[in-house]
Amino acid sequence: MEIPYNVEERQDTGMYNAKLGIWLFLASEVMLFGGLFSAYVFLRMGDITGTFSSGSQELNVPLATFNTLVLISSSVTMIMSWVSLKLGDIKKFKLHLGSTLLLAGVFLVVKYFEYTAKFHHGIYPDTSTFFAIYFTLTGLHMIHILGGMVVIFYFLVPGSKMMKTEPERFTNRIETVGLY
Amino acid sequence: MSGHSVEDIKKSVKIYIGVFASLAVLTVVTVAASYLDLGSGEAFFLAMIIASVKGSLVAGYFMHLFTEKTTILAVLGLTFFFLITLMFLPYIAFIDHTAI
Numbered sequence: 001m002e003i004p005y006n007v008e009e010r011q012d013t014g015m016y017n018a019k020l021g022i023w024l025f026l027a028s029e030v031m032l033f034g035g036l037f038s039a040y041v042f043l044r045m046g047d048i049t050g051t052f053s054s055g056s057q058e059l060n061v062p063l064a065t066f067n068t069l070v071l072i073s074s075s076v077t078m079i080m081s082w083v084s085l086k087l088g089d090i091k092k093f094k095l096h097l098g099s100t101l102l103l104a105g106v107f108l109v110v111k112y113f114e115y116t117a118k119f120h121h122g123i124y125p126d127t128s129t130f131f132a133i134y135f136t137l138t139g140l141h142m143i144h145i146l147g148g149m150v151v152i153f154y155f156l157v158p159g160s161k162m163m164k165t166e167p168e169r170f171t172n173r174i175e176t177v178g179l180y
Numbered sequence: 181m182s183g184h185s186v187e188d189i190k191k192s193v194k195i196y197i198g199v200f201a202s203l204a205v206l207t208v209v210t211v212a213a214s215y216l217d218l219g220s221g222e223a224f225f226l227a228m229i230i231a232s233v234k235g236s237l238v239a240g241y242f243m244h245l246f247t248e249k250t251t252i253l254a255v256l257g258l259t260f261f262f263l264i265t266l267m268f269l270p271y272i273a274f275i276d277h278t279a280i
Binding site: 015 | 189208238251273
């Protein structure tokens with residue numbers, strides 16, 4: 001059975017189905033992370049023992065800055081992979097999507113070093129409320145990135161067949177991956 | 181964005197590069213601001229303002245929200261309302277606590 005509105009826009013929504021689907025999912029993610037940010041504010045406001053100020057001193061600012069720049073770069077390579085598909089440049093598409101996967105890997109490797117450095121110093125989620133929310137937020141973000149890497153790998157290798165059979169549908173799929 | 185022409189997409193590449201540069205600069209500004217001698221409240225709000233600008237740039241240009249359909253904007257508007265409500269819950273608790 002053919003799934004409807006893969007390429008053509010629905011009259012009522014004005015877009016193909018997957019786009020509305022991914023935006024609804026992203027809305028749920030905003031609420032998931034929002035709940036945790038709200039918990040962060042709540043814990044910080046109730047922090048009478050000073051664990052937030054002392055805990056934040058343990059964070060590696062240069063590494064975190066580097067990782068932020070890695071994430072920003074990956075968002076550019078991701079959108080450029082979609083642009084390349086729109087322009088019909090398959091070679092550049094693969095280069096940009098591959099770079100996105102690589103940058104996501106770099107992010108996780110840096111995070112691995114950050115985490116292990118903390119474990120070596122005896123810092124764990126049960127060390128303080130600051131590190132409880134720190135590991136929860138960054139851990140959830142890592143799961144989000146891992147999920148993205150799996151999907152990107154799929155479209156780069158086994159799922160790339162669709163590029164030849166249904167190019168427009170494939171381009172829309174890459175757009176939804178980018179939105180994620 | 182699926183309906184945009186090749187010419188439109190070529191033009192938007194320059195915008196993407198500009199947004200990338202802006203995000204990189206704002207990241208450096210965030211780090212520099214963390215070294216300023218500010219109170220924790222002021223530092224938090226400054227970081228939130230910079231993060232909001234960065235988030236708007238990503239959502240507006242990379243995720244095409246500035247040119248997106250009303251259906252999606254309506255969904256996100258509703259999400260934003262509930263997000264703000266969620267973020268204000270700690271402050272409501274704080275006001276309630278200090279009023280006692």
